[in-house]
Structures are given as C-alpha cells and as structure tokens.
Amino acid sequence: MAPPPPTVLHTEAAPALDLLTVPQVMARLQLGRTAVYDLIRTRQLASITLGRARRIPTPALADFIHTRLEEEAAA
Template sequence: MAGPLETPDTSTGSAAPRSIDPLLLKVEEAAHLLSIGRTRVYDLLRLNELRSVKVFGSRRIPRAAVEEYVNKLMEEAA
C-alpha cells in the first residue's frame, strides 16, 4: 500500500511507489529549494517577500509561493 506522499506507478504497470511533491513546504525544505539558509527564509517571510500559511500552528510555504518569488527575482534582474 502506498504512503500518504506516494502513489502507485501505473504508467509502467509496476506497483513501485512514486513520490508526490508536497504542496506545502517546511521552512527547511523551502530553504533547500532556494539554496539559502533557514534564517534567510524567515527574513523573507518577515518582509512579506515570500508568502506562507499556518497549518495547526506550523508555518508552511506553498510551493507556488517559492516559484513566484523566484519569478519575481528573475523579473527584477531583467
């Protein structure tokens, strides 16, 4: 049986699990994706440069917010 972040791979007929990218990231995961430190992510959140949500008291960053932030950086650099 597949776990909460896995689905069976039906494209090859194999029952091997395939991971699903999470929609909400922990601060550490967002930092890893952005290649910056955890403290810098908290700075971006504090400055409203990066959107986040609270889920039962835990801060989570939507994957789309990370992509929006990177797109904004690219537009500013152009």
C-alpha cells in the first residue's frame, strides 16, 4: 500500500506590496530628491511613513505615471 500523498497547504496570501525608497523613485523617474519630495508634498505621489523613513508603494508610482500620461494625452 502506498503512503498517503504529502499534505500541501494552499494559502491565499495577498500579493507582496513593494515599497520603494525615495532614491529608488528618483532613479526610476530620473528626478532629483527635491522633485520627488515635492510630488509627495503636493500629494501627486502617494507615500507612507515608517518611523522616519518615507516609502512609496509601487502601485502609487504606477498610478502617478498613468495619471501623468493621461494628462499629457489630454493636453
């Protein structure tokens, strides 16, 4: 008689939310530190604060880029 198959647990984990640092966003957008912080300050780019660290969720960066593309297309 064959042993029972191993038990595999399937957990529905939420997709990992990548958080970017300001320097990572600077590199992706080819902008300086002040420009990125201005986007955060004016709420054009969403961010969160963890302690003293500022982090930008990757979906927020994607939303910012899509919004800017739509604005450029409408102009």
